[in-house]
Amino acid sequence: MEAACASLLRVATIVAHVNGGLVVEVAAQEGCEQCARGRGCGVGLLARQRSRQLVVALPRAASVDTDQAVEQCYPLGQQVTISLPRTSVTLLAFFVYAFPLMAALLLAGLVPLVSTALWLAPLVFFATLIMCAISMKVLLRERSERFRPRLVC
Incomplete structure (x- = not known):
């Protein structure tokens, strides 16, 4: 059960x-x-x-x-x-949605400490999202078996 x-x-x-x-x-x-x-x-x-x-x-x-x-x-x-497994669904959702968004927000929030250019924060935000999406695709490709449904005997 x-x-x-x-x-x-x-x-x-x-x-x-x-x-x-x-x-x-x-x-x-x-x-x-x-x-x-x-x-x-x-x-x-x-x-x-x-x-x-x-x-x-x-x-x-x-x-x-x-x-x-x-x-x-x-x-x-x-x-x-x-x-x-529910843990696989939760972990996949974290890697696909939460992690890229948190990384993009963090880096975009740090931009004003480095530069006063108004256009740099949105650029860093979207560039981080794109890079995270590409990274997750490459990293999770080798671990895709973990997120595959299994036959129950």
Whole structure:
């Protein structure tokens, strides 16, 4: 029960098999108005449109040797549960939104101590936002597996 609270869970349908994983389709829940709009409860992150296809790796405990065995264990059309840890969502939101904004505000606030040019503070603010966005994209690319939904056994 505690593990379920620590993760965002979603039911998905298997639509294809790929090397080492499954392609699943996550549909927006009809009963949840916020999910249908793709925002609000956090599970909407898994399905921004009405439905979205994701590649989910097979769990190591459920690893099977051949593609034929994967198709037998996980047939097309089968419903599976995927999860995304809440801490991953929070951490990703911090790196994408909060950190760049805090850095830009801090550096733009320090500009008047260095220069009296009126145009320099906005320039530093927007340049910092752009540099943080590029840096986060490069740094998080190698760690993207941490923010990928996982198949629940």
